[in-house]
Amino acid sequence: MPTVVLAGDAARALAGGAAELTVAATSFRRLVTELDARFPGLGRLVDEGMAVAIDGVIFQDAYAVPLTEASEIVLIPKIAGG
Amino acid sequence: MSKLHVSTTINGEPAEFLCEPQQTLLDVLRDELGLTGTKEGCGSGDCGACSVILDDRVVCSCLVLAAEAEGARITTVEGLAKGDTLHVLQRQFLEHAALQCGFCTPGLLVAAKALLDRNPDPTETEVRYGLAGNLCRCTGYDKIIRAVLDAAAEMRGESVA
């Protein structure tokens, strides 16, 4: 089961202080659903405010992105630009 | 208050217009004469985007009353090219990529023309000070200065690298 790292206090606070979670989800969409089921509010925070970096590559607003066992998965705040 | 009638010459052509006493030359060029190439960046003479040549002097048209154009010769960016042949400065700006958003470009071209009319062989420092009245926020001026120096060389009949 993939391990997801939560970057930043806001996400960790909703996850009861955990900085890392083991999840069953195999895509980003399923990750959002699973997080929300386990920690109410966390799924929405991730869906609306966070991007996912998989093996260092940042994906933003990408439900279909697959999460595999071997991936390094980190949730970070979304990035805009100027 | 009734409007003033002004007769002037713009880009070599006779022009006339009606204006209020307080209207600036910039307002009239853009709103009455449809010459929107000259831009307003600040309205207070600090950015040079409204530069035009008035009787051989480069001026900020936002600081000139439209009525002052009576009997004068005015050159705007629209008067630099001849038909579809670009002025050397315009061509060098394009070759050097001396513009990004292009908003300051008309004012800079007019100011550069006035500079080279006065001083056909300026040093880099003279170009920089000569154009110090024209703000550009996109380019850092590097390519603009190079374009003006190459245009000056070309206008002097020298070959350009």
Added chain:
Amino acid sequence: MTYMGGKSDLRVVGTRPVRPDGVDKVTGRANFGADLRLPGMLEGRIKRSPYAHARILRIDTTRAAALKGVLAVVTSADFPEIPYEEAISGDGFVNYRYVSGNMLARGKVLYDGHAVAAVAATSAAIAEEALDLIEIDYDVLPHVIDVEAAMAPDAPLLHDDLFTAGLTPPPTAPSNISKRIAFNIGDVATGFAEAEVMVEGRYTTQAVHQGYIEPHACVATWGADGQSTIFSSSQGAFMVRSLTAKLMGLDIANIRAVPAEIGGGFGGKTTIYLEPVALALSRKAGRPVRIVMSREEVFRASGPTSGGVVAVKLGAKRDGTLTAAQVTVTLQAGAFPGSPLGPACMCALAMYDIKNVAITGYDVVSNRPKVAAYRAPGAPIGSFGAESAMDELARKLGMDPIALRQKNAAREGTRTAYGVTHHDIGFEQTLAAAKAHPHYSAPLGVNQGRGVACGFWFNIGGESAAAVHINEDGTASVVSPNPDIGGSRASLAMMAAEVLGLPYEKVRPIVADTASIPVSGMTGGSRVTFAIGTCVVAASEKVVEQLKQRAAMIWDIPPDAVEWKDGQAVPAGPNAGGFDPLPLAAIAAKSARTGGPIGAEVTANVQGAGASFAVHICDLEVDRETGRVTVLRYTALQDVGRAIHPSYVEGQLQGGVAQGLGWALNEEYVYSAEGRLENPGFLDYRMPVASDLPMIATVLVEVPNPRAPFGLRGVAEVPIVPPTAAVANAVRSAIGLRMADLPISPPKLLAALDVAAA
């Protein structure tokens, strides 16, 4: 300029053709936001608060509306109040309540210049006269400008419904601190205990404006059937459309937003101030309405970026290895929450490999205009602190500043403090290029100094679309949705020309309006060449497939027997048939017979943007009598992936450097004791002019991003990140004084010299 990295056999990409919109721009023909004239067009003007903080007791527009020539007046009452549940946009970036409240004040005015009402009249003079006839009663409240004063427990509160997010337990009393964020990796206590050398510093920056020369401008027309058109200067017509729809409660389909040419944005035009106001006035008046901000309005009421306080503590071993870093960033949000706090925290140390990092950030509101994005938002502020502290650390260690960076440089596989691992980055190569550059070893004279600083920006991708159409004569059109701020049109045409095999002059790009192409994210985030370019290349490849199939039909051979080479269809091998190559034009001429028009549109949410790293070297001289700093020489080195059009890549580096130098040396917002902006004009808000700067040398290091067409990276934002620290470090080198508070303007430098002499 110098290139590094391998050459390839690309025909068009990497060359420097003249941009396709260039002639329009040098002849004055190009239409910017204020250049459009429509029949019956009215002039709009906005009435603004003279107070930094006040309750609005009464607005009476009767006399203004009665003035001959005034055809419409609006206030916030003409716009729906957006419910809390609908406040946040789908992508999480925009709070519509804040944008709406900023556009026209509701209940309270929150800064000097806050818009309160607007009129449309038959002339600018009448509109301005009408503003004076609008009666507003204010109850003036105490105000707060400075961010640390705004954090104090007894500070005047701007919003009674704002509670600090990110605190546990959640607070019950409102505050001016809108949120606290934190990132941690490892354990800084352990890291500092292991350190043999420590450096601590507090660095402050002031609010600075993006400084685009073109003020905000738009023309809006409300159609009698509810179909509206908005022509405006912005960094995204789709953003204009969706924000206008949301703020007015309209269907998106009933608004067509047409992008004007844009006279600079740098992030400041990634939001709106005018368009819904102009449209609402147009609806009431039954005529088109133009609103153009004056320069004073741009300064008083459009977003600068935050000023901030950055506290940095670094610990290292004697050999320069960083063992721990602790950073606290406090940023001004202006009147509504939303400073670029996340990126400021994430980027400050992203170029280093540090095992123990703790970064904390605070977003604080105060009675100043709401901040807007400014080129790599937040990163220059965080980096000013971090790179100044790194310079102090190098001094303490007796180490060359580039060598210190090299010792700790992020490389393949380095994990950042915010959790992301770097892959395919070019930081080490850029550092090496800087160390080897002749600038770095050039001699310096008296009162002259050299400073080095580094920068990082993520770059983004996002929702994108592009279309490539083949015309009947074999020329091509590239249709893209993004306003062209810096020459992207040229790069998109070049990429299409490369894939199609056409000469650049035969490929014509246009920027389409919102009715003509699918939704696209903004021109910002250094994304257009990357993300729209990805769609352009994908669309071009689809077109090439179609062309091969059409050629196969013309030759009556199987489609997989056709190849595309240099703009022509050729048989795949001698067995395919002895056909002469078929040029694109010949295939286009027969398009009807072979199946119809040839073209492709591609939409995607483009991912995989490559990050940018920059290393800058700044030489300057300090005049000890006047406090004036003269920049003598500047070299900006950056990993650009692949420069599609090198001149425009160089231009982005040079432009970012110039803005950074202004930020470092002169630019700042100055407020009076009454909370009024004292320098809302270019005379006293001092941006660099041509005589302030030397030539800006650029070195384009090309370490390809494997996920992008041609290996390109976004380049436009990171160049503004290093200059402030590069200047501060150079001043330190020149006169031995650490200037920790920006800008390093003559009065401050003289005061520091006086203190040092005493």
